[in-house]
Amino acid sequence: MSLFELHYEVPGDDFTRAGEASGDVKAHLKKLGFDPATIRNVVIALYEAEINMVIHAGGGTIDVSVDPECIKMELIDHGPGIADISLAMQEGYSTAPDNVRALGFGAGMGLPNIKKYTDEMIIESEVGVGTVIKLRVDVKE
Amino acid sequence: MKVSEIKDILEAEVICGENALDRDVYTACGSDMMSDVLAYVKEQAVLLSGLMNPQVVRTAEMMDMQCIVFVRGKKPDESIIELAKERDIVLLSTKYPMFASCGMLYEKGLRGGAIK
Numbered sequence: 576m577s578l579f580e581l582h583y584e585v586p587g588d589d590f591t592r593a594g595e596a597s598g599d600v601k602a603h604l605k606k607l608g609f610d611p612a613t614i615r616n617v618v619i620a621l622y623e624a625e626i627n628m629v630i631h632a633g634g635g636t637i638d639v640s641v642d643p644e645c646i647k648m649e650l651i652d653h654g655p656g657i658a659d660i661s662l663a664m665q666e667g668y669s670t671a672p673d674n675v676r677a678l679g680f681g682a683g684m685g686l687p688n689i690k691k692y693t694d695e696m697i698i699e700s701e702v703g704v705g706t707v708i709k710l711r712v713d714v715k716e
Numbered sequence: 717m718k719v720s721e722i723k724d725i726l727e728a729e730v731i732c733g734e735n736a737l738d739r740d741v742y743t744a745c746g747s748d749m750m751s752d753v754l755a756y757v758k759e760q761a762v763l764l765s766g767l768m769n770p771q772v773v774r775t776a777e778m779m780d781m782q783c784i785v786f787v788r789g790k791k792p793d794e795s796i797i798e799l800a801k802e803r804d805i806v807l808l809s810t811k812y813p814m815f816a817s818c819g820m821l822y823e824k825g826l827r828g829g830a831i832k
Contacts (some may be wrong), residue, residue: 591795594774598803601778611780618778619754626771679767679775684751691755 577640577647579607585625587634590678596637597622607641610715617646617712620692623685624650624708630675631655632706645694648710656702664690717741717826719783719806722762725820726810728785732797733806739782743829746787746818750775756829764817768792773799782806787814 581603583596601618621637628635632654640647657663663670664686671681690696695711720737723730730737739760746764747753753763753775762783763776768790776784783806786792791809792800800807810817 591770594771594778598774598777615778615780622774622778623751623754678769679748679750679765679771682749682751684749684755688751688754 577642579603579641581637581639581641583637583639585628585634585637587629587632590629593626593629594622597625600639604641604646609646613646613712613715616692616715617648620689620696620710620712621648621650623688624648624710626680627685628652628654630671630680635705643714645711645713648708648712650708650710651705653705656704656706657698657700658702660698660700717821717824719762719808721824722783722785722821722826723808725824726785726808726812726817728808728810731786731792731807731809732801733783733804736782736804736806739806741782741826744818744821744826745828746814748814753779759829761829762821762826764814764821766790766814768796770796770799772796773803773805776805777803783808785810785817787812787817 597618604614632652635652638649662668666687667683669681669683675681693710694713697709700706719739741760741762743761745753745756748767750771761781763781764785765772766787785808789811
């Protein structure tokens, strides 16, 4: 049983609201007294993943479990899935449409950024079924 | 560098956060690509951007950034201003374009941060 658990339903039709869940997680972690570096690693990774979920998958769910040693996140969507995960991991590779680029995302940095900021990243994806991303950030101090 | 100095150097208008101009910023990042911003680690940074949507504020929020400068005379709409107020982020608007704005701040000693 974790110290603290959070659950979010991420709407897929409103890009302006993307990031609300990540912002809320940040506020909770701050209140719980986690150090700023750990909080930043968690929320940057989660924010990129949340944006991905809105851009590519029509929304989904986010579950966060908070422990003194680590923060785990699980993002589940029922979007189109990722055909080639290793290709999606390459910096600069993107399938985002132009309208997403105009919003400041879709540069092919999402998954590489998530990997950089987390201690573990597991992607399970099936084309036509959806994607599950599991992330873990270890507490630094 | 204080936010108030950034305001003076860029002859910027304060959109919100008038009472937080004495904050210190140590680094700067200029980009319209939010994922590029998220790829950089910066403590107490200022973000310069020409992008005009709430994700600019959210990106700054995730990065613990103190201040956003909108370049090329762009003015954010109410939803962006409200979000910045809630998140305690100073918004400035300068008439100078991105390249000139970055150059003016660099000339006065502000630098970029390290890459994660």
